[in-house]
Amino acid sequence: MARDVVLNAKMRRTGICGAAETVLVDKAAATELLPIVCTALLDAGCEIRGDESVRSIISRAKEATQEDWSTEYLDALVSIRVVDDIDAAVAHIRRYGSGHTESIVTSDAAAAEKFFRDVDSAIVLHNASTQFADGGEFGMGAEIGIATGRIHARGPVGADQLTSYKYVVRGSGQVRPV
Numbered sequence: 235m236a237r238d239v240v241l242n243a244k245m246r247r248t249g250i251c252g253a254a255e256t257v258l259v260d261k262a263a264a265t266e267l268l269p270i271v272c273t274a275l276l277d278a279g280c281e282i283r284g285d286e287s288v289r290s291i292i293s294r295a296k297e298a299t300q301e302d303w304s305t306e307y308l309d310a311l312v313s314i315r316v317v318d319d320i321d322a323a324v325a326h327i328r329r330y331g332s333g334h335t336e337s338i339v340t341s342d343a344a345a346a347e348k349f350f351r352d353v354d355s356a357i358v359l360h361n362a363s364t365q366f367a368d369g370g371e372f373g374m375g376a377e378i379g380i381a382t383g384r385i386h387a388r389g390p391v392g393a394d395q396l397t398s399y400k401y402v403v404r405g406s407g408q409v410r411p412v
Contacts, residue, residue: 252367362405
């Protein structure tokens, strides 16, 4: 599932706001998971920039720089980091994330709930591709813009104008068709 979700999230359409730009892998699963996910990405033509842990497992990965963790590539390029646990993943997202869309792939329901609770992004997904981050997919019709700010009101402001949303998506391996 992780291979399919990550491959779709990154490579379905690399130039959209919902394309995955950084992949975080729990160190407990890195040895098993990285070869599977990275081989699929590399075979699809994606360049991988990884931390030292990633590069020790994936020889074709290039060295990631500090800038890579917050870069929106909009291209067939992804940064990958091995993290100690869910708390380290959340801390990474808080520091480098855009506040737009984040996804977790896990069979651990408690980890998914923690992710939903602790990650402050407009869209959080469990076991589903970030490529679903689209107004049309959410039943809003044609998307006319993207906003990641916490306050969006302008002009007269009442309680309704102070409302912002966090969309929570629960999946079982869904990917968006090419």
